[in-house]
Amino acid sequence: MNINAPRGTQDILPGVSEKWQYVEQQLADLCRRYHYKEIRTPIFEHTELFQRGVGDSTDIVQKEMYTFEDRGGRSITLRPEGTASVVRAFVQNKVYGLPNQPTKYFYTGPMFRYERPQQGRMRQFVQFGIEALGSDDPAIDAEVLSLALNSYKELGLKSLKLVLNSLGDQESREAHRDALIRHFDPHREELCADCQVRLDQNPLRVLDCKKDRGHPAMENAPSILEYLNDYSRDYFEKVKQYLDVMDIEYVVDPNLVRGLDYYTHTAFEIMSEAEGFGAITTLSGGGRYTGLVKEVGGPETSGIGFAMSIERLLMALEAEGVELPIDEGLECFVVALGEDADKAAVKLTNQLRAAGVQVDKDYLGKKMKGQFKSADRLNSKYVLVLGEQELENGVINVKDMATGEQKEISLETIIDYMKEQVSGGE
Amino acid sequence: MNINAPRGTQDILPGVSEKWQYVEQQLADLCRRYHYKEIRTPIFEHTELFQRGVGDSTDIVQKEMYTFEDRGGRSITLRPEGTASVVRAFVQNKVYGLPNQPTKYFYTGPMFRYERPQQGRMRQFVQFGIEALGSDDPAIDAEVLSLALNSYKELGLKSLKLVLNSLGDQESREAHRDALIRHFDPHREELCADCQVRLDQNPLRVLDCKKDRGHPAMENAPSILEYLNDYSRDYFEKVKQYLDVMDIEYVVDPNLVRGLDYYTHTAFEIMSEAEGFGAITTLSGGGRYTGLVKEVGGPETSGIGFAMSIERLLMALEAEGVELPIDEGLECFVVALGEDADKAAVKLTNQLRAAGVQVDKDYLGKKMKGQFKSADRLNSKYVLVLGEQELENGVINVKDMATGEQKEISLETIIDYMKEQVSGGE
Numbered sequence: 001m002n003i004n005a006p007r008g009t010q011d012i013l014p015g016v017s018e019k020w021q022y023v024e025q026q027l028a029d030l031c032r033r034y035h036y037k038e039i040r041t042p043i044f045e046h047t048e049l050f051q052r053g054v055g056d057s058t059d060i061v062q063k064e065m066y067t068f069e070d071r072g073g074r075s076i077t078l079r080p081e082g083t084a085s086v087v088r089a090f091v092q093n094k095v096y097g098l099p100n101q102p103t104k105y106f107y108t109g110p111m112f113r114y115e116r117p118q119q120g121r122m123r124q125f126v127q128f129g130i131e132a133l134g135s136d137d138p139a140i141d142a143e144v145l146s147l148a149l150n151s152y153k154e155l156g157l158k159s160l161k162l163v164l165n166s167l168g169d170q171e172s173r174e175a176h177r178d179a180l181i182r183h184f185d186p187h188r189e190e191l192c193a194d195c196q197v198r199l200d201q202n203p204l205r206v207l208d209c210k211k212d213r214g215h216p217a218m219e220n221a222p223s224i225l226e227y228l229n230d231y232s233r234d235y236f237e238k239v240k241q242y243l244d245v246m247d248i249e250y251v252v253d254p255n256l257v258r259g260l261d262y263y264t265h266t267a268f269e270i271m272s273e274a275e276g277f278g279a280i281t282t283l284s285g286g287g288r289y290t291g292l293v294k295e296v297g298g299p300e301t302s303g304i305g306f307a308m309s310i311e312r313l314l315m316a317l318e319a320e321g322v323e324l325p326i327d328e329g330l331e332c333f334v335v336a337l338g339e340d341a342d343k344a345a346v347k348l349t350n351q352l353r354a355a356g357v358q359v360d361k362d363y364l365g366k367k368m369k370g371q372f373k374s375a376d377r378l379n380s381k382y383v384l385v386l387g388e389q390e391l392e393n394g395v396i397n398v399k400d401m402a403t404g405e406q407k408e409i410s411l412e413t414i415i416d417y418m419k420e421q422v423s424g425g426e
Numbered sequence: 427m428n429i430n431a432p433r434g435t436q437d438i439l440p441g442v443s444e445k446w447q448y449v450e451q452q453l454a455d456l457c458r459r460y461h462y463k464e465i466r467t468p469i470f471e472h473t474e475l476f477q478r479g480v481g482d483s484t485d486i487v488q489k490e491m492y493t494f495e496d497r498g499g500r501s502i503t504l505r506p507e508g509t510a511s512v513v514r515a516f517v518q519n520k521v522y523g524l525p526n527q528p529t530k531y532f533y534t535g536p537m538f539r540y541e542r543p544q545q546g547r548m549r550q551f552v553q554f555g556i557e558a559l560g561s562d563d564p565a566i567d568a569e570v571l572s573l574a575l576n577s578y579k580e581l582g583l584k585s586l587k588l589v590l591n592s593l594g595d596q597e598s599r600e601a602h603r604d605a606l607i608r609h610f611d612p613h614r615e616e617l618c619a620d621c622q623v624r625l626d627q628n629p630l631r632v633l634d635c636k637k638d639r640g641h642p643a644m645e646n647a648p649s650i651l652e653y654l655n656d657y658s659r660d661y662f663e664k665v666k667q668y669l670d671v672m673d674i675e676y677v678v679d680p681n682l683v684r685g686l687d688y689y690t691h692t693a694f695e696i697m698s699e700a701e702g703f704g705a706i707t708t709l710s711g712g713g714r715y716t717g718l719v720k721e722v723g724g725p726e727t728s729g730i731g732f733a734m735s736i737e738r739l740l741m742a743l744e745a746e747g748v749e750l751p752i753d754e755g756l757e758c759f760v761v762a763l764g765e766d767a768d769k770a771a772v773k774l775t776n777q778l779r780a781a782g783v784q785v786d787k788d789y790l791g792k793k794m795k796g797q798f799k800s801a802d803r804l805n806s807k808y809v810l811v812l813g814e815q816e817l818e819n820g821v822i823n824v825k826d827m828a829t830g831e832q833k834e835i836s837l838e839t840i841i842d843y844m845k846e847q848v849s850g851g852e
Contacts, residue, residue, distance in 0.1 A: 003475045003722055004518050005468055006502060011515040014463035014531070021454070021464060028447075033779040035756060035786040037440035038447065042431055042550050043469060043504070043536050049429045066502075068494030071540045076432060076492075078469070089437040092430050100803055102789050105440070110469050114497045124468050135789040139772050143789075146776055245769050246776045297428035330461060343671050346565050350572055350672045353459040360461040363528050363561040363569075377526055 008115075008123025018326045019314060020126075024108055027128050027151055031106040034147050036130050039105040041085035047075040052295050053084030055260045057201065064113040078112035082129045082307055083292070090133055091298035102135035108310075119278055120312050129286075129307030133293065138235055141266040141288060141304055142242030148270060148284060148306045149248060152313065156322040159273040160283075162249065164240075165256040167204075167267050167287070168224060168232035176227035177203055187217045204257045223254035235265050262289040266304060274319040283316060284308030331358035331422045333375035337368055337387040345386050348396075348414070355415050357422050375401075382421060384414070434541075434549025444752045445740060446552075450534055453554050453577055457532040460573050462556050465531040467511035473501040478721050479510030481686045483627065490539040504538035508555045508733055509718070516559055517724035528561035534736075545704055546738050555712075555733030559719065564661050567692040567714060567730055568668030574696060574710060574732045575674060578739065582748040585699040586709075588675065590666075591682040593630075593693050593713070594650060594658035602653035603629055613643045630683045649680035661691050688715040692730060700745040709742060710734030757784035757848045759801035763794055763813040771812050774822070774840070781841050783848050801827070808847060810840070 005011060012020055028038070047067050054060050066078035079085050086105055090096060095103050108128045115121060130147060132140050145162065152160055167173060180203035188196055192211040199206060206212065207221060228236065243250055250268075258267050267287035286306025293301040317324065332352060336345035345361055352359045360378065362371045375383045385397040395408045398417070409417050431437060438446055454464070473493050480486050492504040505511050512531055516522060521529050534554045541547060556573060558566050571588065578586055593599060606629035614622060618637040625632060632638065633647060654662065669676055676694075684693050693713035712732020719727040743750065758778065762771035771787055778785045786804060788797045801809045811823040821834045824843070835843050 003472055003478070003514055005514065006470060006472060006496070006500070007498075009468035009470070011468070011519060012464075012466035013515065013519060013521070014465065017464040017466060020466070033782065033784050035784060038438075038443040039440065040438035040443060040446070042435035042437070043538070044432060044435070044550075046429055046432060052429070066494075066496060068492075070432075070492060072433075074432070088429055088431070089439065092428070093437060093439060095439070100800065112469075124470075132789075137789040137791065139768070139787075140789045142772065143775075150780070241769070242772050245773045342565070343667070346568065346668050347671045349569075353572075354576070356459065358459050358461060361565075363558075363563040363566045365563065374526065 006123070008117040010122060010124075015328070018328065019324055020310065022324050022326055023155065023310060023313060024128070026155060027108065028106070030147065030151060030154060031130065034104070034143065036104040036106040036132075036147070039086055039089060039107050040109070041079070041082075041089050041107070043110065044076045044078050045085055045088065047077040049084050049088055049296065050077055050080060053087060053292060054081060055262075058260070060113065064115055066112045066114060080113050081111055082107050082109075082127055083131060083289075083305055084296070086129075086131045086305075087133070087292050087298075087303070088296050090131075090301075091293060091296045096134065096293070096298055096301055101133075102140060103133045104130070105133075106130045120280060120309070120315050122311060126310040127307045128310055128313075129305060131303055131305035133303040134301050136302055138238035138266075139242055141239045142246065142248075144286065144304050144306055145239075145243060145250075145266075145268060146246055146248060148268070148286060148308075151308065152270065152283065152316070155313070155317060155324070157272070157274075157316055157320055159275075159320060161251060161271045161273050163253045163256055163269045163271060164243075164250045165253055165267045166224065166228060166232060166236035166239075166265055167258065167263050168228045169235075169264055170290075172224070172228045172232045173204075173264070175229075176222065176224045179222040179227060180204065180206065183222055184217060187215065190215060190217075202261075207255050207257055224257075225252075225254045232265065239266055258285075258287055260289075262292045262295075263287050264290045264302070268306070270308075272316045272319065274316060277316060277319040280312075283312055329379035329381055330360055330375075331380070332360075332382045332384060332418060333371075333378060333380035334359060334361040335368060335371040335375065335383055335385045336361065337385075338391075341386045341388055341391050344391055344411075348384070348386070348411075351415055352418055355419050357418050382418065384418075432549070434543040436548060436550075441754070444754065445750055446736065448750050448752055449581065449736060449739060450554070452581060453534065454532075456573060456577060456580060457556065460530070460569065462530040462532040462558075462573070465512055465515060465533050466535070467505070467508075467515050467533070469536065470502045470504050471511055471514065473503040475510050475514055475722070476503055476506060479513060479718060480507060481688075484686070486539060490541055492538045492540060506539050507537055508533050508535070508553055509557060509715075509731055510722070512555075512557045512731075513559070513718050513724075513729070514722050516557075516727075517719060517722050522560065522719070522724055522727055527559075528566060529559045530556070531559075532556045546706060546735070546741050548737060552736040553733045554736055554739075555731060557729055557731035559729040560727050562728055564664035564692075565668055567665045568672065568674075570712065570730050570732060571665075571669060571676075571692075571694060572672055572674060574694070574712060574734075577734065578696065578709065578742070581739070581743060581750070583698070583700075583742055583746055585701075585746060587677060587697045587699050589679045589682055589695045589697060590669075590676045591679055591693045592650065592654060592658060592662035592665075592691055593684065593689050594654045595661075595690050596716075598650070598654045598658045599630075599690070601655075602648060602650045605648040605653060606630065606632065609648055610643060613641065616641065616643075628687075633681050633683055650683075651678075651680045658691065665692055684711075684713055686715075688718045688721075689713050690716045690728070694732070696734075698742045698745065700742060703742060703745040706738075709738055755805035755807055756786055756801075757806070758786075758808045758810060758844060759797075759804060759806035760785060760787040761794060761797040761801065761809055761811045762787065763811075764817075767812045767814055767817050770817055770837075774810070774812070774837075777841055778844055781845050783841075783844050808844065810844075 265288040269285040288304040290302040695711040714730040716728040
């Protein structure tokens with residue numbers, strides 16, 4: 001009887017897992033240089049956290065969460081995204097009270113959304129993201145944008161577009177909201193059912209409705225940028241100036257909106273413009289938020305962050321034909337012939353590994369030819385051959401598979417010799 | 427209103443997350459040298475997998491699983507351990523049919539058991555483990571034991587004990603089982619209620635009952651080692667010979683049992699003997715299994731593996747006072763004074779990061795003194811000072827915080843200069 005992995009999940013096997021390791025290491029090193037430090041939060045949280053932190057009215061909370069009761073009867077949800085958990089940890093651990101602010105975190109890990117699986121959209125997917133909490137300096141918005149863009153650029157992606165907008169502060173948003181209602185209200189009956197509700201609850205969302213995209217009223221809808229008050233306009237100008245200073249190109253799109261009330265000022269998305277990348281071109285998104293820390297029980301603190309799906313990053317690398325520098329070969333394979341040689345090979349293998357050399361050997365009782373075949377298939381750079389004769393003479397035969405060159409090396413010096421070979425004489 | 431992390435889970439914050447990174451990197455490098463490659467399986471699986479693969483009668487399956495229905499009405503369980511998922515992936519992806527056998531995997535990731543939380547026992551905990559599938563060579567048992575032990579030794583632990591046993595093959599186990607029933611049956615009424623059931627279902631488990639530990643019949647209970655048939659005895663001898671060849675010390679304990687029918691031949695545990703480590707001294711356990719691959723839908727294939735909790739590894743490091751080589755300092759902090767200098771600082775910070783240097787700056791609008799204080803608290807090795815005067819002269823002031831030495835460096839060469847400084851002239 002076969003048991004398969006649940007729909008919308010996947011196994012990452014050797015041959016592919018090396019790509020994940022490489023990408024995650026590069027992202028961790030990027031964060032090291034930007035001085036963002038790793039935080040790890042639990043896979044599940046109390047459901048209430050996401051109802052408050054992601055928003056009760058969102059699709060995520062309404063339709064896509066993995067929510068269940070634990071054995072103690074508490075409602076638990078597999079995290080659908082990272083920000084709410086990071087903010088919860090920031091509050092629960094009273095990090096806001098520590099001296100070094102802002103607090104700059106990065107995280108990587110699985111997230112869960114019950115959606116219809118399609119290319120680049122899994123029910124379990126891995127997000128990498130950052131959050132900077134406790135600063136209202138436009139320079140940190142620019143820093144987050146720089147890090148977000150460099151996560152792709154440093155891996156070799158070229159066809160990227162950074163789309164930017166400002167949602168303004170509370171005052172600007174309210175002015176814009178009123179203008180949107182005034183603008184769309186005469187057309188209320190012509191809009192889709194969802195938008196009629198949105199018009200009352202969150203008129204900003206009307207702007208990114210896929211059904212009403214073609215409605216004539218969309219074209220001259222009031223832009224948030226016209227409703228920014230002085231503070232918000234100045235904030236946005238500064239963010240753009242810092243981007244200019246860093247030679248970061250961007251496009252301003254006043255229709256780039258984010259659903260929740262928490263979002264203020266800077267909002268952005270990074271898109272792939274690679275051919276054949278797929279229907280959904282958004283690689284990642286982020287922005288500034290206010291009120292979230294307070295909602296979760298902390299003091300008024302604003303933050304900015306972004307998150308990307310690693311699956312989509314890997315898809316973009318493939319679409320652009322970027323080859324990651326991954327060496328899948330093996331450093332050394334030990335071929336042994338005869339019972340005594342086999343024991344000596346076990347000992348030698350263990351010593352070489354302890355000395356830092358990557359080594360494998362046969363575990364299927366294969367004859368010499370079969371062992372050589374294994375070494376070959378594993379792409380081994382060196383093959384060490386140990387027969388009864390060599391054992392008697394206290395030597396081992398070393399074959400360099402690239403050059404075909406063979407050498408007899410004494411068993412006393414073989415460890416140092418191999419260390420030297422695989423480190424490239426460093 | 428406060429929302430906390432669910433009971434039995436924890437946040438891993440900067441200051442601690444570096445230890446996790448370090449330990450996981452060391453374990454990944456150990457696996458690289460032993461030629462075990464990473465596999466990543468989903469966080470949840472169909473519940474049936476664990477019922478079959480961990481065993482319906484076990485405490486884990488009966489009492490400790492996080493099981494729930496997804497929105498499609500399927501029974502889903504957060505993985506309580508790693509082996510069942512790895513074997514499922516091996517079967518589903520038909521890895522058994524690939525040419526390079528045995529298949530050697532390692533994994534690291536969160537596991538979930540609904541237990542009463544206590545020191546070193548969390549409801550979400552992280553396991554590192556390996557599985558070698560497709561070889562019956564005793565040398566690979568010894569390889570797994572070597573890797574298991576070196577995961578602790580290479581990190582600096584010394585007070586370790588490797589406890590070893592053989593459970594024999596099916597024939598040996600049946601002979602032992604009969605002997606156990608014959609031995610305990612006359613005392614049936616004196617044993618605890620659980621053991622009376624165990625005596626019929628799985629008499630091996632009577633041997634590690636905590637309630638009946640003191641019963642006189644325990645002392646001279648038949649040992650599995652007396653019931654090993656020739657093949658099993660020879661197998662165990664060979665494992666021990668390979669351990670001797672590798673200078674690995676061990677203690678044989680015939681009472682070391684594992685509950686499930688899948689387990690055969692080699693079984694082991696690694697214990698900490700460090701003072702003050704806590705009540706549960708087991709760091710990790712593992713062993714050989716047969717029948718599991720078939721149970722999950724694959725061809726008859728045996729395997730051997732082990733798993734450890736990273737939480738308990740970190741506890742052991744603390745108990746032995748091992749200091750991990752983690753540098754928490756910052757490489758460089760940029761102090762800027764004035765609006766133009768601030769823009770130049772944003773640009774410079776971005777360039778230094780792109781060049782590989784770890785840099786931070788102020789984002790709270792602090793005055794010079796406050797910025798220096800931040801640099802100090804962040805343990806910055808270098809402080810770069812950029813005022814309007816320096817900007818006009820095209821220079822920047824570099825202070826080496828270890829020596830107190832200050833230098834003026836031209837803005838044109840500062841990137842190269844700092845690269846040189848932080849790489850230690852490599």
